Amino acid sequence: MAVAGPEIERLIQLLARLPGLGPRSARRAALHLIKKREALMVPLASALQVAIERIQVCKTCGNIDTQSPCTVCTDPRRDPAMIVVVADVADLWALERAKASNGRYHVLGGTLSPLDGVGPQDLTIDALVQRAHAPEVQEIILALNATVDGQTTAHYITDLLQEANVKVTRLAHGVPVGGELDYLDEGTLSAAMRQRTLF
Template sequence: MATAVAGPEIERLIQLLARLPGLGPRSARRAALHLIKKREALMAPLTAALQTAMDKVQVCKTCGNLDTQNPCTVCTDVRRDPSMIVVVADVADLWALERAHAVNSRYHVLGGTLSPLDGVGPQDLTIDALISRVHDEPIKEVILALNATVDGQTTAHYITELLQDADVKVTRLAHGVPVGGELDYLDEGTLAAAIKQRTLF
């Protein structure tokens, strides 16, 4: 019978780190060991940053972004074009577009994409809130910046149908986003080109 090398506290740290995307048990062990070795330089500031994030970061009631203020800094930025909403599946996609400085608009985070196989329906996303925003705010264009996957395109078609009665132009990302590609993994130049070359959906 194998004996535990580390104490229960360290094993707990490894287990929690292993839950993070991209970290398996082996990577989590290396990360935990590094944090413990550098506890003053790394672990203490990380602990403080995690506590601050837990206490202060919240979901924007308008767009779904994550920020320490509500509505978020994107929604309250008066320099942004209020007539344009970029629809994204996840906050990571919003951040990717912001890093690329691709568009100076407002956003709407759906919280995922429609996926019947995974049991994700319209009621699980913020599609109703998006439709309300389009009808209540002076929106002229909705840019569907969704992943070029089957689920992403299904979601885009569904939203387009719901917006048929609205006096709004619905566009989608054009060249640059590969089929099957995800926004968060694309470089800034590709994202900027995709926004500039958007087409009618």
């Protein structure tokens, strides 16, 4: 027996598919939405509708925006000489929040992962190589996760970019800002030591 009517059950099921919400918290979220009908449910429904109608993937870099090419790709203040390669739009957002780069981006759509059946053809690597051959591009910054899959992808891309006339760089390894040495793993510590900088 479904406790609530089919309309509410359907809403709960869909909410439960969001990352971070399980069946129980989806139930709580649905009740919260129903209670805050005018203040939350109506605005959320219309925000989703707007997103459905207007959000698209940038054909150049893979970013998500209401225009294609996206705001970053068309921004004249952005340095066209640098392309920051990220696995996912979430990584692009993280770098933008940190104001870490003034370059443009390229979203791969994931990392190479033979175990999960993700090969080069599943990512936008071909498009990246093509962009790297453009005359204005001088540096490709591989901002990929420091995981096995991320580093495998970085090596794979570096090999492909041998022929392009670009400098290929990657993010530095080291001690996170605010981090305590005592809690860091040996790999990070020795990388931080090797890549030490002048004070």
